[in-house]
Amino acid sequence: MKVKSGLMLREIAGEWVVVPLGARVVELNGIITLTESGAFLWRLLEKGAEENELTAALLKEYDIDEATARSDIGRFLDTIRQNSLCEAEVAKEAGEVK
Amino acid sequence: MSGGWAKIYQNIINKSIIEGAPTAGFFELTSRCNFHCKMCYVCSMPEDRSYLQNELTTQQWVELGRQARDEGLLFLTLSGGEIFMRKDFFDIYEPLSEMGFNITLFTNGSLIDAEKARRLGERPPSKVSITLYGACPETYGRVTGHPEGFDKVINAIKLLLAENIKVELKTTAIKDNYREFHDIYEIADGLGLTLGVVNYVAPRREGCGTDPENNRLDPIELARYEKMLQDFRLKHTDMKKLKKVLKISVDEDVMTEKTIGDAINKLLETKKTDCVFNCTATRCAFWLSWDGKLTPCGLLTEPSVDVKKHGFLESWKHLKSAGLDVPVCNECNSCQYRKRCMTCPARLKVETGRFDRPAPYLCELSKARAELEVIY
Structure with a gap:
């Protein structure tokens, strides 16, 4: 999954926030706050990381077991999808239909 | 991932105050304005070369x-003068809109035509804040010198809303328009917008031809006006629809919102500070004037640091340090009316020329508020 372009991750006074840039304000007028681990995942999603990559990275970075990591990542990705913060996953879905 | 704008905003501001990070700022792009409001604290002529050059x-x-x-x-407000007086407004705004700010525009609205609204709609600010100076062309004529401004502003609001741009309305109460509050409210309500009330009119900082002190409400008139607002608000708080579309906020902006005042008070209980500003000024907020002076807020010309000479970071460090040297007004702090008073270092300075001298206008207002039981 890849988060949309035009969403800037910033650290403000120790808080992680995502701010929409330019035309992206049309879709998202406001600010999203992230935890430190959320920001860690967001940076990977900017590069288009898949769920397994996110899990591996989280396990390497944080003292957490795999089941918890997968569960947390699943919820995080769901939230991103629900808020339309990721690029459309059309190609993958089309592949699955075939 | 969490939502809730007010909570997010307050949390970031609180942390910024502790860190001393410049999270909220005003860029005063120009002091020039096409209106010439009687009560304006900063207003220079539209084509004044001495201002243009600087x-x-x-x-x-x-x-x-x-x-x-x-x-x-993070929280950037573009203000004036009138921001659309700058022919290069979009050359400034568009690059800023790509930098990761939450941008608010302060404007009188009269110069926003369909093309400007369309262009703003392509990369919208978080909010456009427009001041309504009256509810009809006649009042606009008396207050701003431009009766035609009223229709232009109403048209601009509709154009912005048609572009799905968030708009908030404010009104500044002076002798020439305060009796029109209910009509101004009806305009805001009709458009489904919130209405803020600017109750304090400061003496002139710079500019020409305006006379704030003789056009603002006298202390007793202002206290009565605030009492009327208080009663109006109480009358409507149980009406769901009105509560949703109308938020009468008095004397609140990004630097002085009540929530921030509360946050600072909480911080002061746990952390000693020598800073006498009871808002975010010099703690995590600044004002950058049209000619490049970094100051605590728009009312003040000192302390000030020249950003052209020092750059932003050094200027911010200097300003924070200078903010600590601003003396406290002990008389205000021990006054029995303190809780009803809008005293602050900036208002004392512009009213009396000193940071630590009580301002008669504010003293009389707080006494009148006490007599009328205005909750502030």
């Missing part, structure tokens, strides 16, 4: 935006 350039504003962003600026 305004920061397009490139300077964009570069200062980058520098401020790198130091943590």
Whole structure:
């Protein structure tokens, strides 16, 4: 999954926030706050990381077991999808239909 | 991932105050204005060359935006004068809109035509805040000198809303318009917008031809006006629809919102500070004037640091340090009316010329508020 372009991750006074840039304000007028681990995942999603990559990275970075990591990542990705913060996953879905 | 704008905003401001990070700032792009409001604290003529020559350039504003962003600026308000007086407004705004700010525009609205609204709609600010100076052309004529401004502003609001741009309305109460509050409210309500009330009119900072002190409400008139607002608000709080569309906020802006005042008070209980500003000024907020002076807020010309000479970061450090040298007004702090008073270092300075001298206008207002039981 890849988060949309035009969403800037910033650290403000120790808080992680995502701010929409330019035309992206049309879709998202406001600010999203992230935890430190959320920001860690967001940076990977900017590069288009898949769920397994996110899990591996989280396990390497944080003292957490795999089941918890997968569960947390699943919820995080769901939230991103629900808020339309990721690029459309059309190609993958089309592949699955075939 | 969490939502809730007020909570997010307050949390970031609280942390910024502790860190001393410049999270909230005003860029005063120009002091020039097409209106000439009687009560304006900063108003120079539209084509005044002495002002034009000293305004920061397009490139300077964009570069200062980058520098401020790198130091943590998040909540950026573009203000004036009238921001659309600058022919290069979009050359400044569009690069800033790509830097990661939450941008608010302060404007009188009269210069926003369909093309400007369309262009703003392509990369919208978080909010456009428009001041209504009256509810009809006649009042606009008396207050701003431009009766035709009323229709232009109403048209601009509709154009912005048609572009799905968030708009908030404010009104500044002076002798010439305060009796029109209910009509102004009806306009805001009809458009489904919130209405803020600017109750304090400061003496002139700079500019020409305006006379705030003789056009603002006298203390007793202002206290009565606030009492009327208080009663009006109480009367409507149980009406769901009105509560949703109308928020009468008095004397609140990004630097002085009640929530921030509360946050600072909580911080003061746990952390000693020598800063006498009871808002975010010099703690995590700044004002950058049209000619490049970094100051605590728009009312003040000192302390000030020249950003053209020092750059943003050094200027911010100087300003924070200078803010600590602003003396406290002990008389105000021990006054029995303190809780009803809008005293602050900036208002004392512009009213009396000193940071530590009580201002008769504010003293009389707080006494009148006490007599009328205005809750402030």
